[in-house]
Amino acid sequence: MNHDLKIGTYPFIVEDFHSDFTGKLSMHTLGNHLLNCSNLHSRERGLGIGVYNGQTYTWVISRLVVDFTEPIHKNEVFLLKTWISKVYNSFIDREYEVINNQGRTTGRAHSVWAMIDTEQRESINLTEVHGDTLINAVYDYPNPMNTKQGRTKVKNIVPCFDYTAMYSDLDINGHVNSIKYIEHAMNMLPIELFNTQELQRLEIAYAAESSYADRLLFYREEIDPLTFYIEIRKEIGEVVCRCKFAFKATSNN
Amino acid sequence: MNHDLKIGTYPFIVEDFHSDFTGKLSMHTLGNHLLNCSNLHSRERGLGIGVYNGQTYTWVISRLVVDFTEPIHKNEVFLLKTWISKVYNSFIDREYEVINNQGRTTGRAHSVWAMIDTEQRESINLTEVHGDTLINAVYDYPNPMNTKQGRTKVKNIVPCFDYTAMYSDLDINGHVNSIKYIEHAMNMLPIELFNTQELQRLEIAYAAESSYADRLLFYREEIDPLTFYIEIRKEIGEVVCRCKFAFKATSNN
Numbered sequence: 001m002n003h004d005l006k007i008g009t010y011p012f013i014v015e016d017f018h019s020d021f022t023g024k025l026s027m028h029t030l031g032n033h034l035l036n037c038s039n040l041h042s043r044e045r046g047l048g049i050g051v052y053n054g055q056t057y058t059w060v061i062s063r064l065v066v067d068f069t070e071p072i073h074k075n076e077v078f079l080l081k082t083w084i085s086k087v088y089n090s091f092i093d094r095e096y097e098v099i100n101n102q103g104r105t106t107g108r109a110h111s112v113w114a115m116i117d118t119e120q121r122e123s124i125n126l127t128e129v130h131g132d133t134l135i136n137a138v139y140d141y142p143n144p145m146n147t148k149q150g151r152t153k154v155k156n157i158v159p160c161f162d163y164t165a166m167y168s169d170l171d172i173n174g175h176v177n178s179i180k181y182i183e184h185a186m187n188m189l190p191i192e193l194f195n196t197q198e199l200q201r202l203e204i205a206y207a208a209e210s211s212y213a214d215r216l217l218f219y220r221e222e223i224d225p226l227t228f229y230i231e232i233r234k235e236i237g238e239v240v241c242r243c244k245f246a247f248k249a250t251s252n253n
Numbered sequence: 254m255n256h257d258l259k260i261g262t263y264p265f266i267v268e269d270f271h272s273d274f275t276g277k278l279s280m281h282t283l284g285n286h287l288l289n290c291s292n293l294h295s296r297e298r299g300l301g302i303g304v305y306n307g308q309t310y311t312w313v314i315s316r317l318v319v320d321f322t323e324p325i326h327k328n329e330v331f332l333l334k335t336w337i338s339k340v341y342n343s344f345i346d347r348e349y350e351v352i353n354n355q356g357r358t359t360g361r362a363h364s365v366w367a368m369i370d371t372e373q374r375e376s377i378n379l380t381e382v383h384g385d386t387l388i389n390a391v392y393d394y395p396n397p398m399n400t401k402q403g404r405t406k407v408k409n410i411v412p413c414f415d416y417t418a419m420y421s422d423l424d425i426n427g428h429v430n431s432i433k434y435i436e437h438a439m440n441m442l443p444i445e446l447f448n449t450q451e452l453q454r455l456e457i458a459y460a461a462e463s464s465y466a467d468r469l470l471f472y473r474e475e476i477d478p479l480t481f482y483i484e485i486r487k488e489i490g491e492v493v494c495r496c497k498f499a500f501k502a503t504s505n506n
Contacts, residue, residue: 015292016289016302017430019424019425020423021423021424021425022425032270032271036268039270049269166440167440167442168279168281168436168437168440172269172327191465
């Protein structure tokens with residue numbers, strides 16, 4: 001397969017009703033698009049959620065890093081490109097490129113995914129299940145971005161938000177949707193930041209799944225006025241995910 | 254303009270990550286699609302959000318009724334059709350038809366919209382501003398469905414949910430997004446209902462706007478095991494919106 005065929009390209013438009021209050025594509029909306037692209041790209045290459053050897057398998061995201069150099073505004077069309085850059089045991093690296101309506105790359109993202117069986121929720125050896133189909137889909141081109149995630153240890157012991165997972169948080173597996181954590185975590189950031197700055201980078205590492213009625217406690221740490229860590233834990237202390245949000249000053253400030 | 258040109262038709266697919274935990278298109282996801290279609294349809298006909306006579310105007314939804322005869326499942330493609338069926342003073346009636354991948358009409362919706370200026374938030378006389386452009390866009394075909402909304406008076410004086418509006422709730426006007434009320438209200442329904450029944454009808458009437466940090470109190474009334482009223486009020490008692498959700502028993506129960 002040549003490189004062009006290994007890259008999936010998907011068009012989007014920032015709908016009026018999908019932008020945030022500043023008129024820009026929000027990080028959690030982009031997150032949803034990234035997940036959808038991943039899904040379409042896998043499915044188109046015979047690597048989708050499905051039944052293999054009599055068991056049902058699904059993709060789960062383990063890490064995501066997003067870098068934005070420019071925002072995308074409402075009513076703008078943009079492209080998302082995605083490809084699998086690496087396969088190792090139970091994991092794949094998946095890359096994304098955000099291309100604006102002038103053809104400029106305005107964002108990049110890097111993610112790590114595993115495939116698990118829906119019964120035991122245990123990961124599988126990907127090359128054993130998918131063999132050449134997966135190997136042939138790999139485009140060995142790591143995204144030119146910092147894919148490392150900082151150590152996001154939150155020291156604060158007082159939660160800033162106490163939330164019980166509800167119907168609209170759940171995905172088809174009955175767990176809280178990976179992107180819903182980003183949405184809830186962003187609600188913990190100072191609202192003024194969205195007005196005066198731009199969200200430049202998101203890092204999220206998923207540690208455990210959570211389910212309906214799970215009580216989720218959000219802990220926030222302000223590293224500096226533009227950088228925040230948010231850790232989401234279950235009531236019993238188990239970490240569900242850790243995120244880092246970094247803003248940059250916008251040019252008009 | 255002939256009738257075909259007055260109807261906008263938009264294709265969608267129920268993404269894995271956009272279905273609810275039962276694998277079906279959720280009412281709030283459909284709601285987002287309905288709003289997007291409305292927007293596209295208006296814009297394509299020169300009736301979009303924009304500046305007229307030096308003032309900026311935007312559409313606001315006043316009422317929405319959705320009837321479903323069959324659910325739409327994940328990975329299914331479907332079409333949404335929309336048209337303006339009536340113009341009267343400050344309001345338009347907008348109709349929708351949901352068509353599944355076998356060409357069957359599986360849902361209908363009816364909405365009422367006003368156009369307001371973004372400064373005073375006052376509605377305008379639509380024919381004065383839009384004149385023939387709007388009149389010519391009307392397709393005088395009311396949806397064959399019950400568009401009446403029942404009186405959704407909730408007697409319960411104890412709120413079931415106390416929520417403060419956050420970043421991700423806000424639309425580009427800085428108000429809580431019309432569809433977010435539906436999402437939050439659906440979280441107040443018994444989760445078992447989604448497993449064992451199907452949501453058949455939604456009615457929502459919007460009474461007031463709410464903004465960032467507004468405290469919203471949710472009041473629930475169970476009319477019968479399949480019918481719920483949810484009223485959302487501000488702390489000061491002002492009603493923000495009233496919804497009714499009606500489920501039907503599914504065939505496999």
